[in-house]
Amino acid sequence: MNKKGPLYAFFLSLVLLLPGCSSLAVLNPKGPAARTLSDTIILSILVMLGVLAVVYILYIFVLVKYRAKKSNEGYIPPHEEGNVWLEAIWIIIPIIIVAFLSVVTVKTTNEVENVAAEYKDQKPLVIYASSSNWKWHFSYPEEGIETVNYVNMPVHRAVEFRMYSFGTITSLWIPQLAGQKYAMSDMLTTLHLSADTEGSYIGKNANFSGKGFAHMEFEALVMSSKDYDEWVKEVKETAEPLTEDTFKDLLAIEHIGRKTFSSTHLTFSPPPMDHSEMDRDMDHDQMDMDNGNMEHQDNKEIHPSPEPSAETEFDGEPNPELDQPLPSSPVEEHTSHNSN
Amino acid sequence: MDLERFKVHGEPLIYGAMISIALATIGIIVGLTYFKKWGYLWREWLTTVDHKRIGVMYILAALLMLFRGGIDAMMMRLQTAAPELKFLDAQHYNEVFTTHGLIMILFMAMPFIIGLMNVIIPLQIGARDVAFPRLNAVSFWLFFFGAMLLNISFVIGGSPDAGWSAYFPLASLEFSPTVGNNYYSLALQISGIGTLITGVNFIVTILKMRAPGMKLMKMPMFTWSVLITNIIIVFAFPVLTVALALMMFDRLFGSQFFTMANGGMDMLWANLFWVWGHPEVYIVILPAFGIYSEIIATFSKKNLYGYTSMVFSMLIISVLSFLVWAHHFYTMGQGAMVNSFFSITTMAIAVPTGVKIFNWLFTLRKGRITFTTPMLYTLAFIPIFTIGGVTGVMLAMASADYQYHNTMFLVAHFHYVLIPGAVFAVIAGFHYWFPKVFGFRLNDRLGRHAFWWIAISFNVTFFPLFFLGLMGMTRRTYTYSAETGYGPLNMLSFVGAVGLSIGFVILVYNIYWSTRYMPKDTNGDPWDGRTLEWATNSPIPAYNFAIVPKVETRDAFWSAKQDNIPLFEGNITKIHMPSNTGKPFILGVIFFVFGFSLVFSLWIPAILSGIGILIVLATMSFDRDHGFYIPAEEVIATEKKLRGETV
Numbered sequence: 005m006n007k008k009g010p011l012y013a014f015f016l017s018l019v020l021l022l023p024g025c026s027s028l029a030v031l032n033p034k035g036p037a038a039r040t041l042s043d044t045i046i047l048s049i050l051v052m053l054g055v056l057a058v059v060y061i062l063y064i065f066v067l068v069k070y071r072a073k074k075s076n077e078g079y080i081p082p083h084e085e086g087n088v089w090l091e092a093i094w095i096i097i098p099i100i101i102v103a104f105l106s107v108v109t110v111k112t113t114n115e116v117e118n119v120a121a122e123y124k125d126q127k128p129l130v131i132y133a134s135s136s137n138w139k140w141h142f143s144y145p146e147e148g149i150e151t152v153n154y155v156n157m158p159v160h161r162a163v164e165f166r167m168y169s170f171g172t173i174t175s176l177w178i179p180q181l182a183g184q185k186y187a188m189s190d191m192l193t194t195l196h197l198s199a200d201t202e203g204s205y206i207g208k209n210a211n212f213s214g215k216g217f218a219h220m221e222f223e224a225l226v227m228s229s230k231d232y233d234e235w236v237k238e239v240k241e242t243a244e245p246l247t248e249d250t251f252k253d254l255l256a257i258e259h260i261g262r263k264t265f266s267s268t269h270l271t272f273s274p275p276p277m278d279h280s281e282m283d284r285d286m287d288h289d290q291m292d293m294d295n296g297n298m299e300h301q302d303n304k305e306i307h308p309s310p311e312p313s314a315e316t317e318f319d320g321e322p323n324p325e326l327d328q329p330l331p332s333s334p335v336e337e338h339t340s341h342n343s344n
Numbered sequence: 345m346d347l348e349r350f351k352v353h354g355e356p357l358i359y360g361a362m363i364s365i366a367l368a369t370i371g372i373i374v375g376l377t378y379f380k381k382w383g384y385l386w387r388e389w390l391t392t393v394d395h396k397r398i399g400v401m402y403i404l405a406a407l408l409m410l411f412r413g414g415i416d417a418m419m420m421r422l423q424t425a426a427p428e429l430k431f432l433d434a435q436h437y438n439e440v441f442t443t444h445g446l447i448m449i450l451f452m453a454m455p456f457i458i459g460l461m462n463v464i465i466p467l468q469i470g471a472r473d474v475a476f477p478r479l480n481a482v483s484f485w486l487f488f489f490g491a492m493l494l495n496i497s498f499v500i501g502g503s504p505d506a507g508w509s510a511y512f513p514l515a516s517l518e519f520s521p522t523v524g525n526n527y528y529s530l531a532l533q534i535s536g537i538g539t540l541i542t543g544v545n546f547i548v549t550i551l552k553m554r555a556p557g558m559k560l561m562k563m564p565m566f567t568w569s570v571l572i573t574n575i576i577i578v579f580a581f582p583v584l585t586v587a588l589a590l591m592m593f594d595r596l597f598g599s600q601f602f603t604m605a606n607g608g609m610d611m612l613w614a615n616l617f618w619v620w621g622h623p624e625v626y627i628v629i630l631p632a633f634g635i636y637s638e639i640i641a642t643f644s645k646k647n648l649y650g651y652t653s654m655v656f657s658m659l660i661i662s663v664l665s666f667l668v669w670a671h672h673f674y675t676m677g678q679g680a681m682v683n684s685f686f687s688i689t690t691m692a693i694a695v696p697t698g699v700k701i702f703n704w705l706f707t708l709r710k711g712r713i714t715f716t717t718p719m720l721y722t723l724a725f726i727p728i729f730t731i732g733g734v735t736g737v738m739l740a741m742a743s744a745d746y747q748y749h750n751t752m753f754l755v756a757h758f759h760y761v762l763i764p765g766a767v768f769a770v771i772a773g774f775h776y777w778f779p780k781v782f783g784f785r786l787n788d789r790l791g792r793h794a795f796w797w798i799a800i801s802f803n804v805t806f807f808p809l810f811f812l813g814l815m816g817m818t819r820r821t822y823t824y825s826a827e828t829g830y831g832p833l834n835m836l837s838f839v840g841a842v843g844l845s846i847g848f849v850i851l852v853y854n855i856y857w858s859t860r861y862m863p864k865d866t867n868g869d870p871w872d873g874r875t876l877e878w879a880t881n882s883p884i885p886a887y888n889f890a891i892v893p894k895v896e897t898r899d900a901f902w903s904a905k906q907d908n909i910p911l912f913e914g915n916i917t918k919i920h921m922p923s924n925t926g927k928p929f930i931l932g933v934i935f936f937v938f939g940f941s942l943v944f945s946l947w948i949p950a951i952l953s954g955i956g957i958l959i960v961l962a963t964m965s966f967d968r969d970h971g972f973y974i975p976a977e978e979v980i981a982t983e984k985k986l987r988g989e990t991v
Contacts, residue, residue, distance in 0.1 A: 027829050029816040030747045044744045052734035059701060059730050066708040067723065070644070071715070081711045086650035086703070094702040095653075095695060102691045105741060109691075110684040112743035117680045172514040173610060175675060175750060179816040183746020185675045188611065189513065189604045193677030210750040212507050212820040214514060215434040 029179040029206070034226070035199040036120035037182035044112045051101060116183060116196070123162035123198050131155060131163060132268070132275055135187050135209060136170035136255045138216030143268035149239045150246050152254065152263035153222045158232040159202050165195040168275045170255055175211035178224045184210045192276050199226040216258055240266050248272045349523065349944060350500050357419075357436070362499045391924040393477035395462045396781060396884055398484045402459030403774070405488055407852075409451040412495065414848060416444035418841055421805070425838035427826040437822035438505040439524065443498070445508030450532065451491040453628040453762070456770040458487075458542055461570050461631065463781055464773075465546060467877035467884065468564045470555025470893040475548040477922040478964070483538040483545065485932030490535025493939045497527040501944065504528040507820060509617055509672075510591070512602035512610040517595050523943050529592040530939040536584050543577030546570060555876065557895035561655070564875040564898075565641075565648055569634025572658045573627050576665060580623035587616035596945060611676060618669035626665040628762070630658055632769030633700060636722045639776055640704050642871050643719040644711025647899055650703040657696035664693050674742045675749050683742035690740035697733055701726065716871070717791030721772035724799045725764040732760030735810070750820075753813025759806045771798075771851070779870045783883040784862040786854050794850035801843025808833040808840075866988055874902035879911055881986035887919040887974055890983050916980055918973040925969070931960045 031046065033039040115121070119128055132143040133155070142155040157163050167176050167187035177184030182197035199205075209220040227235065244250075246265035251273065254260070376382050389397060419440050423432045432440065462480065466473055474480050497503045504524040506515035515525045550571045554563070563571075591613070593599035600608040641648045648654060670678065670686040704726060713719070735757040739748050748754055779785045817830050824830050869878040879901045880889050891912040897903040904911045934956040941950035 028811065028814040030814045038747075041744055041747050044741060045738070045747065048738045048741060048744060052738060055734055056730060059705070060727060062702075062705050063726055066705055066711075067713065070708060070711050071713045076712060079712050081644065081646040083647055084649055084706075084710065085647075086653065086706075090706070091650050091653050091699065091703075094699055098695045098698045102688075102694055102737075105691055105737065106684075106688045109687045109741040109743055110680070112741075113680045113683050113687070116743055116746065171604070172519055173511055177750075177816075177818075179747065183675070183743070184749060185677055185746070186673070188676070190609060191611070191677065206816065208816075208818065210818045211511075212438075212514070212750070212818075214506075214519060215438060218434065218821045218823050 033180055034201045034203065034205065035181040035197055036122060037116045037197045038180055040112050040115050040120075041183055044108060047108065048105065051105065055101070119162045119164075119196050120198055123160075126162045128162040128164035128196065129157065131157070131165050132270060133165045133167045133176050133187065134170060134269075134275065135167075135172075135174040135176075135213075135220075137258045138209075138213070138220040139254075139257070139260055140176070140207075140209070140220070140222045141254075141269065143270050144236075145268060145270055147236045147240070148267055149236060149243070150265040150268040152260060154225065154262050155207065155222060156225045156227060156232060156235055157199065158229040159199055159226050161229065162196065162198050165197070166275065167193045167195060172213040173211055174209040174213050174220070176207070177210040178205050178207040180205045181224065181226075186211060190276055202226050202228060219259060239264055242266075357432075358499060365499060386926070387924070390929045391481075391926045393473070393481050393922050393924055393928075394886060395466050395474050395477065395480060398480055399459045399462030399464075400781060401484060402455045402462060402487070405491060406452050406456035406459060406770075409447050409455070409491060410848070413444050413447040413452050414845065416440045416447065418845060420444065421834075421838045421841040423822060424824070424834050426835060427824055427828070427831050429823065432822065434822045435505065438507075438820070439498075439503035441820055442504045442507055442510075442524075442528075443494070446494060446504070446528070446532070447491075449508065449624065449628070449762075450535065451487075451494065453766045453770070454539065455487055455491075456774075457573075457628055457631045457766070458483075458539070460635070460770065460773045460777065461542075461546060464777055464877055465549060465567060465570055466553070467780070467880065467888055468567050468875050469550060469553060469558060470876050470889060470895065471549065471553040472888050472892075472919065473922060474545050475553055476545050478925055478928065479541050479545050481925070481928035482931060483542040485928045486538030486541070486935060487535040489932040489936040490531045490533070490538065490939070493534065493936055493943075494527055494531035496940075497524060497531075497943075501527070509614075509621070511617075512591075512594075512608075512613040513604050515591070515613075516603050518603065526592070526595055526943040529588045529595060530942055533585065533588045533592070534935050534939050536581055536588065539577060540581040540585070543574040543581065546574040547578065550574075555893045555895050555900075558900070561652070562895060562898050562900075564634075565637035565651070565654060566631070566634035566875075568655050569630045569632075569637070569658060572662045573630045576623045576627050576630070576662050579666065580620045580627070583616055584620040584624075587613065587620065590616075592942070596942065614673050614676065615669065618672045619666070622669045622672065623662075623665045625762075626661060628766040630661065632766050633658065635769045635773040635776070636704065636725060637707075638875065639718050639722045639772055640707050641899070642776075642873055643716060643722075644708050644713045645872070646707055646711040647874070647902075648703070649707040649709075650699070651898065653699055654703055657699045660696045661693060664689055664696075668693065671740060671742075671745070674745045680742075687740050687742045691737055694733060694737050694740075701730060701733075716775075717786065717788055717795060718772040718776035720792060720795045720799075721768040721775070724795070725768045725772075728760060728764040728768075728799075728802070732757060732762075732764065736761060748813060750818050751813035752809040752817045752819055755819045756806050756809035756813060759809070763802055763806070768798075776871070777877070779865050780868070780877055780882050780884065782859075784858065784865050785870055786858045787862060790850060790854035790857060794847050794854060797843055797847030797850060801840045801847055803840070805837050805840030805844055808837045812837075868986075869901075872905075874899035876900055876911075879904070881983070883986075885979075885982050885986060887921060887979065890916050890919075890979050916976050916983070918976050919979060920971055920973055922971045923969055925967075927960055927964050927967075931957065931964075934960060 030038075031042050033042045119126070130145060132141075132145065134141045134143070139153055140155075141150060141152055143150045165176060165185075167185060168191070169187040169189050171189065174187045175184045176187055176195060178197065181199055182195060185193050185195045187193065203226055205224040205226065207222045207224040209217065213220065243264045243266040245267040246269055250265075251269045254263070376385060389401065392398065419432060420437065423429055423437055462474070501523040504510065504515075504520075504527055505522070506520050506525055506528075510525060510528055513519055515528070550563070550567060590599070590601040594601050594603060594608075600606040602608050602610055602613040604610070637648050637654065667689045668686055670676075670682060671690045674683050674686070715723070735753075739745050739754065739757055748757075775786050775791055812830055812833050815828075815830060817824065817828070865882055868880060868882040870882075871878070876893055876895070879893060889912070891914055893900065893911040894913060895911075896909055900911065903909050934953050938950060938953035938957060941947075941953060
């Protein structure tokens with residue numbers, strides 16, 4: 005019978021899938037944000053399996069019991085208007101389930117939108133991630149370095165990605181470290197993540213952005229803070245600085261391999277503002293940039309020294325220009341770069 | 345003039361499509377001429393204002409589009425069946441998934457449902473036609489020519505390629521310089537106007553033209569669902585109209601609403617699109633709920649359980665559908681507060697939907713369930729749609745959505761909602777009401793065959809996508825490397841897609857087979873139905889009911905049969921009917937020319953056809969046509985003939 009073939013294929017697929025859980029990147033988290041999300045997902049799957057079970061049991065029961073068969077030939081089904089109490093049950097119980105999941109959602113959404121609890125007392129490492137055509141640019145304003153299509157970060161360190169785009173909407177996603185967020189041309193978005201296992205993770209653009217989209221991947225390499233500092237040092241010593249002309253050429257290219265520079269494009273092509281920053285920085289000098297007229301922040305390259313810039317006086321938000329020693333950072337070596 | 349702009353280059357597949365379109369067109373023209381059917385086609389179909397014929401044309405167009413969209417789907421599944429396949433290049437793949445989405449939602453699901461609405465609603469409420477029959481024809485022809493405009497993009501100029509959601513700035517002139525997205529803004533606009541008119545028409549029809557005695561709370565559930573759907577249409581479609589107009593200004597006239605420079609706001613497009621786009625999902629799903637309610641009641645021989653809560657749940661869904669749009673872009677950075685609000689409103693929809701599922705299960709309980717083809721689709725809908733529903737709740741959780749968004753998990757979810765929720769429903773409705781329209785049933789054995797292929801293959805195709813999503817596979821990816829490990833599950837999904845196509849081929853074969861061999865149905869009520877459409881003859885006479893029925897209870901025809909309550913009282917008198925008109929068709933043609941000219945910025949033809957549209961509209965407004973009367977004797981003769989009595 006024709007219907008059995010696909011049925012077997014279906015069950016075979018389930019059997020094949022079960023041992024493959026470790027390949028489910030989303031459920032194999034390597035950092036607190038991704039772990040929160042993975043836990044949320046598993047919790048919701050369990051609740052939903054319960055819902056499914058109730059529906060399926062009822063469904064099978066009514067189909068088996070009330071199907072037309074020879075023995076109930078003359079049976080005339082009764083007229084039923086409904087039952088207030090029964091209907092109340094299947095209104096109230098779903099409301100309780102939804103309320104429970106709402107609490108979980110609000111709590112976990114707030115969690116992953118902020119620095120993870122275990123890294124709360126650190127000042128996050130700020131990395132600007134911007135997309136152009138089908139490449140990713142990662143600028144490290146504190147270190148004064150920039151990479152293309154790969155990002156290195158220290159383990160056990162709060163990292164704050166600030167994302168924007170030189171073109172279409174893209175979405176920065178490192179599934180094993182955190183959920184995704186859009187990078188857009190007219191607004192800066194923020195993604196908090198940290199890794200607690202060293203390793204190489206796949207990062208990608210998740211939002212369709214044209215014909216090069218499928219190849220818009222990058223490597224997120226999480227390394228020990230010592231290795232990280234050595235890498236930064238090496239980049240500063242060996243890589244070329246990024247000039248405005250080089251950057252213009254770079255933006256125009258569709259695809260490119262890895263690139264490393266010893267300065268960032270943020271100096272001559274500042275990012276758009278975060279909405280919250282827009283009001284604060286209204287009185288700052290303006291500068292034209294490729295992606296619209298936005299206020300820019302103080303020149304990071306010329307004054308990388310730990311002088312508090314104007315923005316920081318307005319509130320307690322972490323400032324990328326500040327490369328101060330962290331009060332209780334587990335990465336003490338980090339401060340050795342202040343001299344840069 | 346630069347003819348290069350009209351050409352689509354490269355692909356042998358596209359040349360193949362061009363040739364087949366040309367051959368089909370020549371074939372149709374030659375066939376019509378040879379069999380001398382031009383006059384018949386014009387008199388009986390192109391100029392008709394009969395809601396049944398308009399409905400049939402909607403459904404035919406929808407079936408055609410189902411196959412167009414299905415071929416798109418097969419090409420996508422084939423291209424991704426294994427790593428690094430070279431069947432389609434990126435550009436072609438992008439066009440294919442864009443048109444797949446557009447066609448399946450706007451030119452397949454919607455017209456199929458509007459077609460069923462057209463055929464059934466006047467019958468279910470005991471009316472002779474819709475409130476504005478001529479506007480109804482305008483709706484159809486605008487939809488039809490909008491659909492044609494989008495379809496020719498494939499061979500003339502290039503299809504839209506920025507996804508069916510056409511996010512800016514990707515869809516702007518800067519990043520999509522081809523005419524593809526011009527087609528998008530104009531084809532959707534033209535058919536969207538048609539849909540908006542349908543919305544007005546059916547609200548008035550249902551509110552004003554019900555048979556005497558049919559109070560709102562005595563309406564069949566399908567009528568209720570259609571009323572609510574059309575209210576959603578009237579509120580949601582104007583947003584699309586405005587968004588598409590702004591898009592057109594951006595692309596054709598250099599305005600900057602959604603572009604990157606000069607204060608344009610790409611996020612505005614996403615908001616406008618989904619303010620329409622989410623209610624749109626309910627526009628295709630609520631009527632489906634109505635169809636299922638009718639079928640479940642009929643084939644378990646019981647009245648619908650919890651009628652009142654069914655109606656209220658749909659009303660609540662329709663309100664909530666406007667309060668959830670931001671869940672399509674939780675990742676846009678609007679912060680935890682906004683996301684939490686939209687999470688809660690989205691999950692709240694699960695409550696009324698759950699009410700419906702349990703009411704259906706309790707309608708089945710204590711029934712006597714027969715497994716006909718329409719009932720099989722309905723019964724398959726419950727467990728499959730529930731998977732779609734619970735994964736919807738999972739996606740509604742903003743935090744978790746950061747990991748599902750833009751992945752195959754999402755793709756799996758919305759296919760699990762839309763295929764059982766809309767496609768199974770229209771197929772079920774098609775099988776269920778087919779004998780009403782054509783006077784014979786579709787073969788049940790072939791129908792079951794097709795059903796099992798479709799239902800099982802559907803799960804084989806889409807269940808693996810949940811896992812692919814969790815593995816990190818993003819949607820709209822035209823290729824992937826072998827190291828990703830996405831290969832085996834994609835291959836499985838492709839196998840399922842092949843099964844689905846086999847199912848659909850059997851379904852179509854069944855239409856052919858049944859047309860040739862199925863016996864005529866004589867009493868107009870082959871399923872032992874409950875609602876008024878089964879009280880008239882099949883096929884339905886032009887005037888629907890010789891005598892307007894009197895309604896006392898909810899399942900009016902059922903009570904008439906059970907308790908011998910007379911439905912039709914009085915004598916047959918002359919019946920007033922609207923006359924046919926060719927103007928809606930002509931209007932559609934001119935709209936097509938107008939749209940096409942704008943797509944290619946051909947200003948002179950655009951201005952001329954724009955004036956043409958105004959002239960046709962003006963002449964239509966000043967038409968004095970009061971319709972005509974069918975004499976009582978003719979009605980009596982028709983009634984006798986349809987009942988098989990000799991005159």
